[in-house]
Amino acid sequence: MADIIQLLPDNVANQIAAGEVIQRPASVVKELMENAIDAGSTQIDLVIKDAGKTLIQVTDNGGGMTYTDARMCFERHATSKIKSADQLFQLTTKGFRGEALASIASIAHVDLKTKMPDEDLGTQLHIEGSNVTEHEPCACPDGTSIQVKNLFFNVPARRNFLKSDQVETKHIVEEFLRVAMPHNDITFSMHHNGDEVYFLPAGNRKQRLISIFGKQYDERLVPVDEETTIVKLSGYVGKPDKAKKTRGEQYFFVNNRFIKSPYLNHAINNAYSELISKDHFPSYFLFMEVDPQSIDVNIHPTKTEVKFEEEKSIYAILQSAVRNSLGKFNVMPTLDFNQEATFSEFIDPNRPVVEPEIKIDTTYNPFEKEKQAKLNNGGSSIRHAERSTFPSNPSTNTQNWESLHEVTRSSGVNSEQTVETDLNQSEQRKMFQISDKYIFTSIKSGYVVIDQYRAHYRILYDAFIQQIEHRNGESQGLIFPETVELSKTDFKLLNAIEDELKILGFAYQKEDYTINITAKPSSLDEVPSADIIAQLLDNFKMNADNNNVSPKETIARSLASGTAIRKGKKLNPQEISDLVDRLFACEDSQYAPNGKKIIINFTFEDIEKQFN
């Protein structure tokens, strides 16, 4: 019988390797930038077109390559970085597998220009699908420039599975930052479709973070420094009151290489425990230096996972160093731990506590349609209960009870029982709050439990949506304009939602990446603009991958979830009945905008069954 085993042709082997190493345009960006760093560059420029689908170009001013190396570098297992297996454990460079360029050249059209500083001429080379079609001397600047065009041109399955430009760009930006962040002594730039996205001049570590994230980070960061025999730790952590709702700003680097480590992340979370609420994430930018021999970076093809020899000690050192820093810089908890995340967390902790002022509207008449409409239209009395206007006559809201029944019936819950139920006047005031979280109320057919936060979230969300749709947001001018400094990307994001923000009542002037807010929605007048904007942008980033949520919805969700009364907030009887009334005036009173249940219904039948 004939032998059937053959060696795979190189181009096929390369394509298979590419499947592991190059998952998307961002992977190319990472590999090219890492090579540029290993080449000793002091300036690295990234240019992309169409989220890297059309072009990814990395230009450096590093050591360049010889005529022969320019050809060799595209061979599989071609590397200048290790010569023997034991060097694998003493890595000081980023590369070592020698398969990135070979992989890239097997699935794209690649142009390379490279020149060593002490040579007169450089080399240019064109390679596509692993075939070299041009290789000749040329005049070019010192260093190396690689253009990768039409990525995955010969792997349609891969190409078709790429996400939207927005998503792919987000991945590229993330890779770019992961490489640029620890290399603060190198100048980096990034351009996308002709626009400069980042320009990061060489500087110290803090300057690098500030040029990435914006000037406002200057006062948000707390330094961390610790040197032990196992690890030298440096970097910054974010102040707890600036913690974000997205996991985004969490960076660990080991020997200047970005790593993912759920285990070490846990150490940081522990250091912050009791300082931030559960649904918030601390920001951190931590750089660890360890003996290259004590880690194994070879366990993952894209090298974001690292195995430490002394993992447990590093965990303990991290946790205590971060705790120390938070203590030393007197970052005290400013939060109410019973509450979910709220804008109030961002409010200046030094602001004096003001006695709540409760205004009572003695002329309130719940049957007056206009007033009711106003209440339902976001003129929330509960949003800031401290300064609210509550109806004074709680005893005569029968109409709303009728609507409660109507709404309950139309949404098909307990329909049979409810339809038959006549209102029992004596029962209408049996509403009370349990554990400052839920509203419990009986109806003739049983009882309902309402989640107060979700109920208010729904009410406010509907109001904001209505304001955007009817273009009738209420604006309030600010005596002292509020200034918000943004990073370049955040600034662009904000521009994309400018229309909606204006409709809601924001007015602002732009200057560089700073916005001066001169008016904002009147319902948000107690919340600092910087916090509203930060949360809005956060929510946009969280929803970036989700094409199902429109900007309008994202804005309404963000503002409503940020301002709704929290669990743990004690409500007085009038606030309770007001909340219930307004909830049942909403088209969908059963579910909050995030899809979570607002109401649980129990019938007497349910109760009886329980006693059987």
Ligand code: ADP
């Ligand atoms: P690795 O980085 O793992 O060695 P690569 O395929 O990424 O493998 O690169 C192969 C080789 O090509 C590198 O070892 C290096 O010698 C050379 N090389 C790649 N990019 C550059 C660059 N920008 N400047 C100088 N040499 C480079």
Ligand code: MG
């Ligand atoms: Mg490499």
